[in-house]
Amino acid sequence: MSSSSVPFQETWERWTTRATSQLAPIKEKLRNTATQVAGIADTMQELEDDSRQLALKVTWVTQVILERIPPDGPADERAKEVVLALATKVSKIDAFLRSGRKKGDMTGKRAKKVSKYHKSLDALRLQPSLVDIPPTPEAFHGRDEVVGSIVQLLLQDKPSRVPVLGTGGIGKTSVAVAAMNDEQVKERYGEHMYFLSCEGIDSEEGLVNALAVFFKIQRDSNIRTSLIAHLSSLGRALLTLDNFETTTQSDRQRVRELLGRIGRVPSLSLIITMRGTQPAQGLSWDTMTRYGDCGPLLRTSIATLRRSKDTDGSGSSSNGQGMDSMNRAGEQEKHIAQCLLLLGNILLGQSRYKEAATILTEGRAAFEAISDRLGAAQCVQSVGDMLRMQCRYEEAAALLTEARAALETIPHRFGAAECVRGLGDILRMQCRYEEAAAVLTEARAAFEAIPDPVGAAQCLLALADILYVQCRYEEAAALLTKARGAFEAIPYRLGAAQCAQLLGETMRMQSQYEEAAALFTEGKAEFNAIAGRLGAAACSQYTEALSMLREAEQAVPGTSFRQAGPDTRG
Template sequence: MSWLKSQLQRVSRSPSPAPKISQSSVLETTRNLCELVSNLGSGALNVPGLQAAGLIGCQIIDILQIMKDNQDACNDLVDDIGQLMSPINLRLQGCRTADVDDELKAGIKRLEEGLQKVRETLQYELRRGRLDRTLNPGRNAGEIAKCKAIINRQFVIFQNSSLMSLQMGMASLKRQADGPRTGEQNANDQIVKSVFTTISPSGPVTNVAGHIFHGNVNMYTSASGGHSVTPWHSSAGSFPSQPAPPEDFFGRDDLVLTLANLFIGNEQRRIAILGAGGLGKTSIALHLMHHEIVVQRFQGREFFVGCDGVTSADGLASRILQILEASASASGNIINALHAALAGALPTLLVLDNFETTWDTQGGHNAVRELLKKIASVKSVSIIITMRATDPPTEIRWSWSETIPALSPASAKDAFLAIHGPLPSGSNSDDEVLDELLKELDYVPLAIHLLAQVSRGFKPPFMLKRWREKKTQMLRVETGARALDRLESVDVSISLSMESLHVDRNPEAIQLLGMLCLLPDGLLGWQERLEVIEKTFDTATTNLFLLRKFALVYTAGDKLGVLSPIRHYVLHHHPPDSQHAQCIYNIIWELVNTYALVSFGPKFRGAVDALSPEMANIGSLIDHAAAYDPGEIIVDIAIQISWHLCFTHPSRHLLQKVSTLVPSVHTKTQARYWQVSSEIMYRQGEYMEAESTFKQARGLFLEIEDCQGAARCSQRLGDTLNMQSNYSEAAVILTDARCQFSEIGDRAGAASCSQSLGDILRLQCDYSEATVSLMDARATFLEIGDRLGAAQCSQRLGNILSEQSNYSEATVILTDARTQFIEIGERMGAAQCSSTLGEILSNQGNYSEATAIFTDVRAQLIEIGERLGAARCSISLGDIHFWQGDYSEATVIFTDARAQFIEIGERLGAAQCSQSLGNNLRMQSEYAEAAAILTDARAQFIEIGNRVGDTECSTSLGIILIDQGNHTEAESLLAHARDQFIDIGRDEWTAYCSLLLEECVRARDGEENTETGS
């Protein structure tokens, strides 16, 4: 009954009254404000419309006090008027008529006109009479909403009190400029004139600590009330002749500033910027090198030294000397010459870029080490190195040394759009696809830079598809016959790191890397799992150290990962062999076997916590196994993990990965495959598809004479028909399934069928029979020791009492059921009981307490991973705002809930949110938009086979037609809706449609009589 009442409230043409709150203080305050504004207009300020605006405001308040219906909406309107009048009164107090410029005068005149429209509208509503307003409350609420809109439009004129201060301040400055001038005023004359030509009252104005910013102008309001005006400029410096930093630089400013601050003072600094290729280490070094603090410290002696191609200590020393424009004797030691040149020079900064090229050279490593120590020994020389590594050289002590992360999602998007330009279509869907594409690139700067170049002229969906087909092969620019360098191709960049690793000499390290590349989420709990890997590959730890040395892997807390571009490159060029792949299969399959089939209860949260971080890894390994090691085990893994997804994020995407293998597996596995497929369809609201697939699974179970499996499919088939409002057929199938369970001695299955039959009877408002069926089921559950089933029956019995408005007894039973759920660790059942208790409070008008309960329940459901129930709590919270006439907040909540349902894949919930949004607009007299949304929602209900939702939307559309005076078409639509409710067995809805139809007939007869009389 409570659910039905909530639906009736949703289509009712007046919201339920909120608990009454005294508004006398608000009325008095608002009236005083209006009188003050009126007095200003009749006194010191001779501004047309100001006195009238205040008087009309008082008259509006008088009318609202007389109107006794839609009190919440009336009170809100009073609040809005008070909020409008308050800043006007505040800013005009103490002003002179000369301070009010023409723009402000025009705004006050428009205010008077707007208030006149509000007064006329309310006077007309008052003349309609109390009875008329009671019979047509929706129309009354709509007119008040229009008045609120008019008042709110006035805020556009007076939206920012700082604007008014600026306007009057400018007027004051003009007067000062026209009067006797001081020397300072003469000096600022040109600035003032410039300001008056650039400031317009329509631009954005911000007041911060007395500074009023308008565009590029800063007007400072002094404590004494005077004003000064200065242009607001940003500084820009020129760069030295060294390589310029790239213009497209995003998400690294804070890091550059942190590093630049290290150079404040005279101490020597040694900075190592580390990480994989393509992360933007060189860009960071260049921006740091050209930072104002660094330039000021070294006064032009900042030198960038590229180490590419330099494979010896002498070669690097020679290159540095050349860049320093210092000479070395032909017979002398070049390293000593470099040391002498640096020691005899002013403070110097050396940036050694791609230092790993020289550092990892074969045969000359000791000499390079000595060179680095020699340079570092000169205290006036600071060093910055960039290096493809996880750890810097240990021969010297570093001031700062870190592996830099990839970009944030927002910075990655900014970087892409800066190079690519705006998206071709600019649609939200393209925007979302771009977000997904950037995420698959792990937000690596080089990959994003190249993607942006090759994507010009193409839409994101095409680029995402191409990326998934080509991977890193597409991340390259066209250079013709010229060979690509590391900044023009991701593959070239990664291959340089692979060359440093010496693939031929370290095959085991390459295989370990290939194994890790199968895990897009990384190897979680990597230290413990590395021990497991070492049981098969005893050099795993040594190989990992080698991979980390060249920054081919990274660690982040408990995760050992590989960046997306490297991962795809390795899988293409160096895939793991079957032995290494099987090793990682075993680790992840054990996790699935342990947690995937844990159902709701005390252990479910732990299962969610264990599996959620691994979902991408599981999907990747299913893909790999389906392609390289197909077999029944991989189908079984997909089935198990999909059962888990049923309770968290219902999705068939993992089942689709193994769909081609299904015909070759045993019949029982096939039956289980289609059973979980249909269960997910059911939970996603795809009831017609679920009905067909349950029948398919049931047929396979019958084929192998698995009576229990067949009976379970029959039970779920009955539940599916119930959701389609096909109650008679559902009851037949559930009765048959109950018999099947009884024949094989499955008393729990039989009791579950009785429970479902009770649900059908409740929906048909046959509460006495529903109660009998649920009582029988509960007795059976108690006899067999199934406390969960017994608690679920108690919960449903409480729901029946609630729908019959027997709130006190319902509260007792639901409270007891909730206690039972808590004792057995079934948090979802406990949350559902709390939710129904919240509905009872809401139906009793106790909105504040109901809101608190729904908010708490939603938090509990989110915590246990039950997103579907959490989204339904959002609907209940939206309903409360709707019933109280708070349509704007209701819109926000319904829209957010709909997005959650869409993300989950629950089509029924999404359609119900659209239905609520449509009714929300209808209550605001936004008939065209409301009709469009309700029509779309109705189409969704029809598509998923939900007759109740379809018919409710038809009823709402009929009400819109009545409000628009289209009684003939409304009568046709409502007659059809009434017939549908009769067929479904919804008596109260049937009666409601009958009342609406009587209103149509009376209105049509009245129109005909009017035409006859004329």
């Protein structure tokens, strides 16, 4: 279980500040229960390890309930059930913790009791009234453009796959919640809108179980199949998975497979919020720029963090307060550096290279100032990728080589493999095909060892492209077929579409026009499904030209009008 980013005491004080002098009876019950939990939190450091973990869980679950059930306004029947259940559990846990470990206690019996309390608290946290959509935060400024972009995605005819990414504390959850509370979104999805916090869910199995509890799915021999069947039965629906980084980082491969299955549910739109710059694998996500330009939000966050750091460091304080202030300043410096990296990558994706270079250089210095080698290396890697996109190959190769060495030392295998693939692409663009093939083969092996099937398949596609430009069509077709199968299995539709297009070109170059036409048609359909207009247009152009080529070659027997077309595969 990961601890909440906001301390329990802060949530509790904010709740009591908003409470009126005359609370509804059930809210009064919640206040009394939370007061009891505050007492548990105060004694947490004095407890033994298993008791401390239980105390941490009960304070965290109470905090979640306080955030979901505000002191003002009426309380519905579901909220009453949750508060009464919480009060009962807190009383029992409080008595258990106060009793301490008695002489003669059976270790196994005590462990079972602690485990039972943990499970009952998890079940309480996943009550439907607690996973309903939270209200839009009262203080919500400077994010209208981001929210508006997400809303537009959610209102389109096809299901949306929206990743809301970034460092901790920039308001990812607030952005997702604001989009879900939009009146048009509510009207479109009706009662089938669901919000689940994944904080504390550290495995694919845990996520499946949490969703099963939420949707009240009967546990059977194949709970995953039952879950997918239930999601499919909902019709048009929207599911938000908040704080998804813990789940995906702990169980990457199985989460990828589960997301792939969820992604095939018709009419289900999905939002995830997670820390980092890359969404979880397993789905073809809506692109970064389409879910909203987070640049203004990130710039605001950076400025806010800097003002907060300056304020914390400006006043005098006691030793204890001074240590807390230093710790907060360290966290703020880390968040500033992470925001700079994310902002630089967003600018890079928008081809705003000069701005991206400035921000990423600043980000590298910020990471180096706090001795964060990984963040600094990622900034170097991003600048190297930027130079590669600008065809400044020698400079790009130098930076990617530097980043690779740093990432291998840390070690960070995925980042190092990405650098190797970038170096292989540089050699390929320089027409140094033998060297490029060797480096890309090395990168493919690195991705397979992680394992990262997307990276491995992308290396296969690049190797096939080398064979294609060398006119080794049969070998190229074999690799492309393998790469296409790998992309479809993930699924990763862009890669599958690129493979179909290049396979079509390979068949065309061998005068196999019927096969080429079929592949271009398939490629066009894939590109259209992911709004890849350039690729779709190229496939259409080739399809229309094929009949003309066939007629020309029939008019002049023994002649082949083979010609390489423009590279539109990205």
